[in-house]
Amino acid sequence: VMVGRRGCTVLPEESRSHRPLPTSRLKDFVDVLVCELEPGGPTAAEGPADVVLTVEEPDGHGPFGFCVRGSATLTGFVFVNASVSALHPPFGPQAGGTHLSLRGAHLSAGSSWRVTVNGSECPLTEQPRQGDGVVQCMAPAASGLGTAMVVLWIDGNQFPAPQSFQYRPDPIVSAITPSCSYEGSMLTITGTHLDSVYCAKIRFEVSGMRTEATECERPQVPEQLLCRSPAFPFENNLETALGNLSVLLDGTTGRWLFRLRYYPQPKVFPLEQEDSRLRLKPGDNEIEVHVRGATG
Known part of the structure; x- marks a missing residue:
């Protein structure tokens, strides 16, 4: 088999796995041939290439004394040049678990993909899909801090990411305030080291009910994260719920739980004065506001 100017070695065992059940005892051939493009051959130019199958059987080789010679050409195969143009995010904790995305051109070309970070396997989270231009994996744990080279392998060929990945110290969560919240x-x-993770999230759960995880703001200092509480489906405005708030840091194995009481979202009623405006006289220093669901 030739693909353009490159040879393609037939893999008999894999071809046999595609053999259908025989409809006749005389049928002893396969309907699918599997071959592997030979590395190190002439470099194929980018663009379409014909797939040429040539069969040459010596005279009298078959059990019935006949031979088969000939070739068939199939169009539709295209050689493309894959390349990685971006790596996201650029850093994560030493314990691993960061979801890495490699973006580029023609990354779904080929038939096998793997990613390594400093030579360690970065397990794919899903198989690349045609036209996506992205390959995703989960960063492995590292033996030390610092930069690491990320390489995408397609059918045994390597495509390094243009940026390196940086391993940072593992984060530790010590406290959360206040101890009550609402949507x-x-x-x-x-x-400590809360800036080591690129994406921090929180989630509230009680009695088997779990909210959607909401993303926190990027930390301004390594010791502090600010996060807005997710929505919780209360049946009425008089309920409260005592449950666990989970702090999720970039998919790391550590998950921190804190007891938290959840309240319905407070509602501030408009001022009862005309035009909802309160006019103060000199010496007035108190304003009465009606709020439903306020907690002290």
């Missing part, structure tokens, strides 16, 4: 309120998470 949209701001929670403060304190700890």
Whole structure:
């Protein structure tokens, strides 16, 4: 088999696995041939290439004394030049677990993909899909801190990412304040190395019910994260729920749980004065506001 100017070695065992059940005892051939493009051959130019199958059987070789000679040509195969143009995110904790995305051109070409980070396997989270231009994997743990080379392998050929990945110290969460919350309120998470993760999230769960995880703001300092509380489906405005707030840091194995009481979102009623405006006289220093669901 030739693909353009490159040879393609037939893999008999894999071809046999595609053999259908025989409809006749005389049928002893395969309907699918599997071959592997030979490395190190002439470099094929980018663009379409014909697939040429040539059969040459010596005279009298078959059990019935006849021979087969000939070739068939199939169009539609295209050689492309794959390349990695971006790596995201650029850093993560030493314990691993960061979801890496490699973006580029023609990354779904070929039939096998793998990613390594400093030579260690970065397991794919899903198989690349045609036209996506992205390959995703989960960063392995590292033996030390610092930069690491990320390489995408397609059918045994390597395509290094243009940027390196940086391993940072593992984060530690020590506290969360306040100890109560409602949808949209701001929670403060304190700890160390909280800027080692690119994406921090929080999630509230109670009695088997779990909220969607909401993403926290990027930390301004390594010791503090600000996160807005996710929505929780209360049946009425008088309920409260005591449950666990999970702090999820970039998919690391560590998950921190904190007891937290959840309240319905407070509602502030408009001022009862005309035009909802309160006019103060000199000496007035108190304003009465009616709020439903306020907690002290």
